Amino acid sequence: MTPLFLLGAPKCATTSLYEHLARHPQLSAPSVKEPGYFSRSGIRPDVRARTPHVQSFDAYLALFDQRNDKIRAWCDGSTSYLRSPEALQAIRAKFPDARAIAVVRDPVDLVSSYYTFLRHERWENAPTLEEAWNAQEARREGVGIPDAARRPDSLVYADVAMLGSQVETAKRVFGASLLVFTVDDLRSDLQRVSRVIQEHAGLDPLDLGALPQSNPARQANSERLNALVKDPPEWLAKAASGLKARLGVTSLGIRRKVERANSTPVRRELAVETRDRLRAFFSADVALLSSILHRDLRAEWGWTDTA
Template identity: 30%
Template sequence: MGDVTVPNFFIVGAPKSGTTALSVFLSEHPQIFFSDPKEPEYFAKDLKKPQNWLCGNDFDEYQKLFESANEKHLVVGEGSVMYMFSKTAIREIYNFNPEAKLIIIVRNPLDLAYSFHEHLRFDFEEDQGDFAKAWALQEKRKKGLNLPKNIRNPSYLQYGEVAMLGNQVEKVFNIFPSNQIKIIVYDDFIKSNRKEYLKVLKFLGVQDDNRKEFNRYNERLNHKWRGLSVFRRKLPKGMQNFIRVLNENLTKLPYGERFGFTNRTKINRKPLPQSLKREMSDFFRDDVKKLSKIIKRDLNYWLCD
């Protein structure tokens, strides 16, 4: 190792499960090279990429994301969290590198689905602000009805399928050997970042970098000014990247949040109604049992009785 210039590990899921935080921690490790952006989505050939996306389905452009990796980097990775949801990505990754290591963070599906709806709202891909109504619309939307104008992958609106991690993890284990798969339970990651981080480092075969700070990322965000965000999304790719990099560098400075082009604000999310939690618990019950069996841990505490 040490001469790797293509990815040999992937964070493949799940969305809204702490993968951004983990990718930041790993990207700052001196022996790890992590792609920027975090989620190239290259191997999800069945999923439509965002407008002005960096590499799309172009392998040469994908490789360029890793060209800065050098001899000090023992492992090279990326973190496209919809790979596990994709119907083709895990097989594509295996065909690309059958020795690749995969990292998966699993989360309570009720919380994941609710948070993913919030994420689509933030990305202007969901026009139904009430999650309970969005959940109820799944069958109609599967038939192509009541779709938001800007949704790029209507399958993302199937919140039950997005959060059905038992089926997705089973698919991964059917393709990759178990010793190449690392499962993290989100609850453990939140409770003890460092403990789970060290397990990941051991899995990847790199040394402890004595990291002490474990900040949280992408916490329940909304736009301060939605119009400004709409405008920025229509800018050419080069201008979008320039603003993104400038903002990232500004916000790293002392008091930088005051000067960055930040248009984000944290929101307080209302608890799910108890009736909806019961409905969703019944929906996910068999899948959670499957996931529990796969990872050999009882996860039924996620659900309502």
Template identity: 30%
Template sequence: MQQWPNFFLIGAPKCGTTALAYYLSQHPQVLFSRPKEPHFFNDDFSYSIVESWKDYARSFSHGTGREMAVGEGSNGYLYSCRAVPNILNWVPEARFIVLLRDPVEASCSLYWYNIWEGMEDIKSFESAWHAQSARAEGRRLSRWNWKRENLQYGPMFTYSEQLDRLFNHAGRERVLVLLYDDLKEDTDAVYQQTLGFLGLEPIHLPSYERINASKKARWPVFQPILQRGLQWAGKTKRAMGWKRSLGLATRITTRHSKRPPLDPAFRAELAAYFREDVGRTGELIGRDLSGWARE
């Protein structure tokens, strides 16, 4: 029996969506897509991962047919102007889950993720930050970059406009906004809150392992080629109907490491950029975010 999603974990990037998707996939009443991020509905983006309805259907073909909650986790949907309307045209009663994080920390994390994935060729976050306008116009792009939107480190994490758009399209009652800090500090409580939002029976996982820790390429010179190869291999695997990955290539090509701290002056620049939007975001979701975007 073919199943289709009724909930969407839509972002933001580097805010804990991969971890929450993994925890949800452990619930017996949940079917979560493979891959986690099909990026099928963001047709205003420069990229997609799953490109046809046939392949999108395959993303949910590993279920039993009895799951109550069927979801996917494309973390660019919140930033996309078209993804949510496209989803609602197809699933009018869809529910949406959003995770937000201090935008200074999230934007820095996205930069280092782009470095690891081989899509970022500017070797300092500060320089990459100042190249955003040129890149939005298609200039100063690495030949290996295939996610142009991921280089917009400021707009990606100015949340208030994105939330306004989401609330206007879906209504607040079908949107759950969570914070990365809460997920990190009390993972089980956030997990129970999410299960309740989806109408699922509460369960407590034996452990909540850390997912998507900071990564660094073992061989940076070859990382762009390796990542494009993995992208191609993933599409080939899905086309052939293979459903699982052991993650061996990622483990072989990746090591974990701490990121260098931000220069204080640059951190102050980032904090000033995000501060007004942080205030508006806090008002929208009814949370005190005064600890965010501090110098």
């Protein structure tokens, strides 16, 4: 059985791709898309303590259906892996035959989308992206981390979106077992990308349909309700964990339904000054990624009007 890792990056249509691939009858893709087992050291200790599938390797493997003879591969879609060299090395050590996928996008758009996502998740409390960006170095040292942030390293946006260096490391670890696509590839040539990934994982090539529109950036209608859902009191979190354990499920499905009912999709445009600042910051890394992929990503991402 082939392990398939959808390494990241976050806000790069990985949820949509995961749900698309999950339609394949030969792939085990559990409801827990991002177990985060190999990057568990970055999870807040109290959250880690009440998350069964990061407690042991056996508990992690139990997420995947390995008893069905029809299953040829299983998929872990944890987007925290791509930015963690330690996670990549650990995956390769445990699963020498693993296949890996990375999806990338314009890092400036990634940062903007990820900031909006983390605001909705209540992991981020800076009122503007500019303030969040300026707080990165302090947060890298553990200063100013919001209480609800389950994975504090997510708040260091520069590290999350440094895709060139991440892909360079991943290619060094996985070699030809790593495939890299852009979000635009998924949008413009999904059937080819899907077929290549299926063959990469040892699956019979099937038409899996359109790409689902999953996990768009959202804004809460009621912040009080959002706070209760995203960062529940300890007694409620423990009760929910206990109920899931008794029922033998990884999700009750309640949280997602409440989130959907209490939020609306949102798209925020970056200020020109902020976009220029971030493009300047990521310019060398985009050049590195372009050289690795043998593509002119500056042109593909509309950076040709900047120095």
